[in-house]
Amino acid sequence: MTAMTDYLLMITERPAAATRAAVTERAATRAAVRTHLAATGALVDGGELHPSAESKRVRRTGEALAVEAGPFDATLESYYLVRTPDLAAATALAKALPLHPDDVVDVRPVMKGAIKADKLDQPGKVFAFAVLGAAADEPTWIQQMDRIDLATHDKLAIPGGCGGVRLEAPTTGRRVAFDASKARVVDGPFLECKEVIGGLFFLRMPSLEDATRWASASPFVALGGLEIRELWRS
Amino acid sequence: MAELTPSLAAVLHDVLGRERSRIVGALYRLCGGLDAAEEALQEALVAALATWPTDGVPDNPAAWLTTAARRHALDGRRRRGVAAAKAPMLMEDPMAAEDALETIHDDQLRLIFTCCHPALPRDGQVALTLKVILGFTIEELARAFVCAETTMAQRIVRAKRTIEDKQLAYASPGWRELPGRTTAVLEVLYLIFNEGHTARTGALARLDLQAEALRLARLVSELLPREPEASGLLALMAFGVARAATRADAEGVLVRLEDQDRDRWDLARIEEGLFALRRARTLGGRGSYVLQAEIAACHTTAPTWAATDWDAITRAYDELLALGNSPVVALNRAVAISMREGAVAGLVELAPLAEILARYHLFYATRAELLRRLGRDPRPDYERALALTQNASEQAFLRRQIASLDS
Numbered sequence: 001m002t003a004m005t006d007y008l009l010m011i012t013e014r015p016a017a018a019t020r021a022a023v024t025e026r027a028a029t030r031a032a033v034r035t036h037l038a039a040t041g042a043l044v045d046g047g048e049l050h051p052s053a054e055s056k057r058v059r060r061t062g063e064a065l066a067v068e069a070g071p072f073d074a075t076l077e078s079y080y081l082v083r084t085p086d087l088a089a090a091t092a093l094a095k096a097l098p099l100h101p102d103d104v105v106d107v108r109p110v111m112k113g114a115i116k117a118d119k120l121d122q123p124g125k126v127f128a129f130a131v132l133g134a135a136a137d138e139p140t141w142i143q144q145m146d147r148i149d150l151a152t153h154d155k156l157a158i159p160g161g162c163g164g165v166r167l168e169a170p171t172t173g174r175r176v177a178f179d180a181s182k183a184r185v186v187d188g189p190f191l192e193c194k195e196v197i198g199g200l201f202f203l204r205m206p207s208l209e210d211a212t213r214w215a216s217a218s219p220f221v222a223l224g225g226l227e228i229r230e231l232w233r234s
Numbered sequence: 235m236a237e238l239t240p241s242l243a244a245v246l247h248d249v250l251g252r253e254r255s256r257i258v259g260a261l262y263r264l265c266g267g268l269d270a271a272e273e274a275l276q277e278a279l280v281a282a283l284a285t286w287p288t289d290g291v292p293d294n295p296a297a298w299l300t301t302a303a304r305r306h307a308l309d310g311r312r313r314r315g316v317a318a319a320k321a322p323m324l325m326e327d328p329m330a331a332e333d334a335l336e337t338i339h340d341d342q343l344r345l346i347f348t349c350c351h352p353a354l355p356r357d358g359q360v361a362l363t364l365k366v367i368l369g370f371t372i373e374e375l376a377r378a379f380v381c382a383e384t385t386m387a388q389r390i391v392r393a394k395r396t397i398e399d400k401q402l403a404y405a406s407p408g409w410r411e412l413p414g415r416t417t418a419v420l421e422v423l424y425l426i427f428n429e430g431h432t433a434r435t436g437a438l439a440r441l442d443l444q445a446e447a448l449r450l451a452r453l454v455s456e457l458l459p460r461e462p463e464a465s466g467l468l469a470l471m472a473f474g475v476a477r478a479a480t481r482a483d484a485e486g487v488l489v490r491l492e493d494q495d496r497d498r499w500d501l502a503r504i505e506e507g508l509f510a511l512r513r514a515r516t517l518g519g520r521g522s523y524v525l526q527a528e529i530a531a532c533h534t535t536a537p538t539w540a541a542t543d544w545d546a547i548t549r550a551y552d553e554l555l556a557l558g559n560s561p562v563v564a565l566n567r568a569v570a571i572s573m574r575e576g577a578v579a580g581l582v583e584l585a586p587l588a589e590i591l592a593r594y595h596l597f598y599a600t601r602a603e604l605l606r607r608l609g610r611d612p613r614p615d616y617e618r619a620l621a622l623t624q625n626a627s628e629q630a631f632l633r634r635q636i637a638s639l640d641s
Contacts, residue, residue: 017505019497020501020534020535020537021537023501023535024504024508024535026505027505027512031512048509121459122459123339123343123456123458123459124339124457125456159335160335205335206256206335207252207253213293232509233455233456233459233465233509233513234512234513
């Protein structure tokens with residue numbers, strides 16, 4: 001028996017589709033990705049997020065609370081939690097996805113946690129919260145995530161909680177970039193953006209406003225930042 | 235203070251647009267009656283207009299309004315004294331700052347199910363839904379449905395009285411599972427949407443009614459996430475709204491689907507429709523709304539009218555006909571057949587419908603088009619269609635078609 005590990009495949013959001021043909025094609029691609037992963041038997045949970053243009057980022061700079069409206073660069077379009085023997089197998093899954101040139105998939109090992117797969121079968125809206133950390137280097141980023149973890153590890157058992165995962169550091173993962181000929185693996189990903197995702201969790205909330213209010217008062221924002229995205233029912 | 239008023243109005247409009255069903259739903263549970271709930275909200279709005287200009291807009295305006303309205307509702311109950319015993323739905327401390335998620339969803343669903351109760355007449359369901367859940371005024375409703383304000387007011391009063399007399403309030407356990415509830419709600423939303431789609435008189439599309447129906451469909455599909463027909467209806471409406479702006483030209487004359495400027499269709503609504511349709515498919519739905527959404531999806535994603543997937547559309551119409559033999563569905567199927575196999579095949583499909591659709595203007599308008607494609611005289615059919623429709627936008631279109639025959 002091989003020990004299995006969970007990996008989070010994160011497809012990077014593409015620019016807003018500008019034509020009807022592009023919207024149609026993207027919808028078909030999303031459905032194909034889900035079907036493809038489900039057929040591999042490795043898919044544990046997956047979801048697609050409303051455009052980041054409809055989302056908020058909340059962070060605290062000193063004493064001041066900053067709520068920024070999207071769109072955001074290099075953020076999530078969809079996530080897929082897969083269970084495979086190792087990183088190579090998870091990366092192979094990412095490379096085999098029916099995606100297009102310029103698509104990017106980040107593969108990151110899950111440190112801990114689980115996501116409720118039936119969250120969209122309950123009434124109401126479900127929001128994805130991406131935990132963001134900003135640091136000059138990876139050790140500092142890990143310390144920041146540890147602090148957030150310590151302050152929040154018992155805080156997600158709230159009403160409407162649908163689980164979540166904490167991710168390992170960026171250098172433990174792989175980035176798969178698609179170009180015209182094939183999918184190739186890029187080293188990294190690195191801390192190239194000013195904010196890097198360290199976890200993903202889900203809450204059922206009546207509205208984006210409620211979600212933003214909840215986030216603003218949470219330790220996630222006191223110690224780092226959150227991006228709040230509604231999940232499509234699909 | 236004078237310059238604060240417009241932005242305050244905008245804040246209230248925005249909050250009510252998003253949160254009205256949640257606030258009124260909670261008040262309905264608390265007050266036990268629709269009138270009392272609406273009254274309490276009005277009082278809260280008056281209080282907001284009085285205090286927000288000086289105190290500032292609260293952090294959570296919806297919660298502020300709910301708390302203020304609850305206070306008024308409670309005062310009202312105290313004043314009425316004995317009457318309070320008649321309000322059976324007071325279940326918890328009305329001053330609780332925030333309701334639990336499940337309570338919010340229950341409140342909204344109870345409100346919607348009550349307004350769309352199958353025991354109410356159809357016009358009462360529609361009027362109540364628009365007034366109580368969406369906050370339309372009597373005046374707006376009378377204008378939208380082309381009737382006197384007194385008629386509309388009576389319609390609302392009668393519907394509310396029926397709810398009270400028959401105790402349709404669903405206070406008892408298990409109210410969610412009552413059969414036929416969901417069907418009735420979806421029918422009311424469909425009716426509101428179609429009222430916005432093709433007005434019986436006047437301008438072709440009432441975009442606001444369509445947008446409101448879409449908003450309600452979103453809410454209902456969120457509250458009933460495992461109901462494929464709710465997702466199907468949401469998809470159908472999203473595709474409809476996506477195309478709404480192109481259904482009439484600058485002069486208000488109808489533009490047929492085949493002539494619409496597809497580059498102007500709303501991409502965000504198309505995306506929403508495609509997600510909702512995928513949800514309906516995932517749930518395994520093949521009901522009437524899902525099938526209509528499938529057809530709308532074919533049209534909305536087709537590159538051109540000619541390059542539309544007429545096979546898929548014909549198959550969906552076949553499934554729709556199998557659900558219940560509707561002559562209007564058969565008419566639309568005939569159009570798909572005419573695109574797939576030619577105008578003669580379309581006319582063959584139309585022939586058996588001539589009697590049953592003898593008073594339906596679109597039958598003649600459709601037959602006129604097919605005759606025209608075959609080089610035969612479409613004038614008598616255009617003229618019959620013109621005589622049968624009261625819709626100004628359609629009339630203008632048909633007159634244009636007739637005029638084009640002369641040139």
